[in-house]
Amino acid sequence: MRPSVARLGVGGPVGSGKTALLECLVPLLTQRGIEVAVVTNDLLTQEDADRLKRKGFLPEERIVGVETGSCPHTAIREDPTMNLLAIASLEQHYPQLDLIFVESGGDNLASTFSYDLIDAYIFVLDVGAGDDIPRKNGPGFLQADLVVINKIDIAPYVGADLEVIRRDAAERRRHKPTAYTNCKTGEGLEQVLDFINEKLLFHRSNNPRTDVA
Amino acid sequence: MTPSITTRDCDRRLALMQLSDSFFPSGSFTLSHGLESLVQSGQVRSPEDVTTYLQILLHNKVGASDVVALLAAHHGSVVGDLNQVRRADQMLFAYTLVQSAREAQQKSGHALLMVARSTWPDEQLESLQADVLKQQIHGLHPIIFAVVGRAAGLDADNTVFAYLHSWLTGLAGVAIRLGAVGHIHAQQMITTLAPDIDHVVQQKSDRSLDDLWSCTPAIDLAQMKHRHLPQRLFTN
Numbered sequence: 331m332r333p334s335v336a337r338l339g340v341g342g343p344v345g346s347g348k349t350a351l352l353e354c355l356v357p358l359l360t361q362r363g364i365e366v367a368v369v370t371n372d373l374l375t376q377e378d379a380d381r382l383k384r385k386g387f388l389p390e391e392r393i394v395g396v397e398t399g400s401c402p403h404t405a406i407r408e409d410p411t412m413n414l415l416a417i418a419s420l421e422q423h424y425p426q427l428d429l430i431f432v433e434s435g436g437d438n439l440a441s442t443f444s445y446d447l448i449d450a451y452i453f454v455l456d457v458g459a460g461d462d463i464p465r466k467n468g469p470g471f472l473q474a475d476l477v478v479i480n481k482i483d484i485a486p487y488v489g490a491d492l493e494v495i496r497r498d499a500a501e502r503r504r505h506k507p508t509a510y511t512n513c514k515t516g517e518g519l520e521q522v523l524d525f526i527n528e529k530l531l532f533h534r535s536n537n538p539r540t541d542v543a
Numbered sequence: 544m545t546p547s548i549t550t551r552d553c554d555r556r557l558a559l560m561q562l563s564d565s566f567f568p569s570g571s572f573t574l575s576h577g578l579e580s581l582v583q584s585g586q587v588r589s590p591e592d593v594t595t596y597l598q599i600l601l602h603n604k605v606g607a608s609d610v611v612a613l614l615a616a617h618h619g620s621v622v623g624d625l626n627q628v629r630r631a632d633q634m635l636f637a638y639t640l641v642q643s644a645r646e647a648q649q650k651s652g653h654a655l656l657m658v659a660r661s662t663w664p665d666e667q668l669e670s671l672q673a674d675v676l677k678q679q680i681h682g683l684h685p686i687i688f689a690v691v692g693r694a695a696g697l698d699a700d701n702t703v704f705a706y707l708h709s710w711l712t713g714l715a716g717v718a719i720r721l722g723a724v725g726h727i728h729a730q731q732m733i734t735t736l737a738p739d740i741d742h743v744v745q746q747k748s749d750r751s752l753d754d755l756w757s758c759t760p761a762i763d764l765a766q767m768k769h770r771h772l773p774q775r776l777f778t779n
Contacts, residue, residue, distance in 0.1 A: 399573035399777045400720055409568035411654035412778075 335427045336530040337417065339406060339443040339451030341470055344436025346456040347480035349381055350513040351522070352431055357387045358523060359429065364531065367392040367424060368431045369416045371405050394420065402435030403442070410447035417447075428531060439468025450475035450529050452522070457481050461490040464498035476525045477508045482518070558695040563705035565712050570654035571684075574647050575717045575777035576600065580765035582721045583772060590728040593718045596762070597711070597732070598739055604757040605710060606743035608638050609685040610703055611750045616689035617699045625670055629679070631752060632686040638755040641766045645681070647779040652684040655691060665694035700744065707740050720776065 340348050352368060359366050368382060372395055382393050394416045398405035405413055417430055432448055434441065443451040453474035455463055458481060464471065471477060477499065485492050492510070499508045507525060511518035561567060578596060581587040587596055612635035619627025639645045653675060660668045667690050674680040685706065692702030715729040724732060769779055 397573055397775060397778045404572060409570060409572060411568050411570040411657060412573050415650060415654055
């Protein structure tokens with residue numbers, strides 16, 4: 331039996347940089363020979379899907395927009411069937427796929443994924459939301475397999491103390507990893523790539539990054 | 544404390560509630576059946592308008608074709624004749640005029656089949672899944688619902704009630720999310736429509752697949768326009 335394609339959820343509040351993160355990750359993964367597709371869940375339009383398509387780093391048919399009809403968490407947790415159908419269709423048309431991203435629409439700190447939909451998920455936050463975010467104990471932040479704290483470059487301008495975030499995140503997420511990124515420069519993305527390779531692509535013989543500890 | 548009865552022996556009302564609950568995941572919350580388009584164009588503005596929309600859709604499409612096909616499929620499933628189920632699927636497809644409505648019925652049918660196969664393991668559901676994969680049936684929602692109802696141990700009457708209840712509560716939720724009604728109005732609307740639901744259930748016995756019809760021109764046009772809306776929350 332052919333192993334199913336690895337699925338990675340990407341969630342987090344509106345404007346935290348979920349689509350920007352994908353715009354960085356997809357070309358990096360593609361360069362490493364990993365075959366990728368993306369399912370987006372945009373609240374109002376197919377804007378995220380269209381934005382990704384305009385970038386042109388993936389064939390258009392590998393980017394599917396799913397209208398969710400309600401608050402985005404419904405489509406990634408309580409009833410992820412429409413996303414599962416989109417995944418099944420991608421798997422059927424592109425049997426060579428290694429990884430499918432499921433990008434949630436922007437939601438709140440309580441938003442989590444059903445593990446019937448994905449194998450692991452990333453929760454993206456940005457420092458502009460404040461350095462007290464880890465202390466709010468949002469289930470999305472606490473439970474995600476990887477938290478990405480994005481836009482670290484703007485911390486000084488929004489009065490956010492990165493050291494406070496680092497300390498509180500380590501304390502509250504215990505052994506789960508947290509990455510610190512600036513998607514504009516690519517800073518910190520290596521850690522996210524390492525996470526994807528270790529957590530989702532570990533069983534693949536064509537894993538090009540076997541050197542990851 | 545080991546329970547001595549199996550799931551099959553449990554009160555069927557539990558299966559009825561499970562299948563008709565909006566918590567049951569079949570993707571139907573992503574469908575507005577033209578209501579989003581009608582709200583955006585201003586054709587539906589008030590709770591009264593929503594009620595009228597629901598009555599027209601119920602009597603002139605859902606009751607006149609979806610439920611009739613559902614019953615034919617349920618009967619086929621009960622007597623173990625999957626060809627009857629396939630024929631109902633084909634007929635309903637042919638009688639559903641709007642392309643986006645056919646696609647929505649297909650999508651939610653496949654979603655329901657996916658969840659139901661894991662919930663109520665059943666040979667007929669597996670056969671239908673094989674048919675869907677080979678594209679030998681369309682797998683429309685009412686048809687799949689009929690076989691799922693039978694697999695869950697529901698008779699024809701209860702399967703129709705479950706179908707209509709999920710349809711009505713689903714659309715009431717859509718109307719709330721579109722801002723056309725509030726949560727109290729939505730409940731009043733569901734109560735108001737009880738006689739209409741009853742009427743559809745009562746008239747079912749004298750209909751066969753040869754009597755399918757539908758007539759909802761304004762809703763059909765709204766559904767056709769939906770995919771061209773610049774902003775939309777729903778799939779149809």
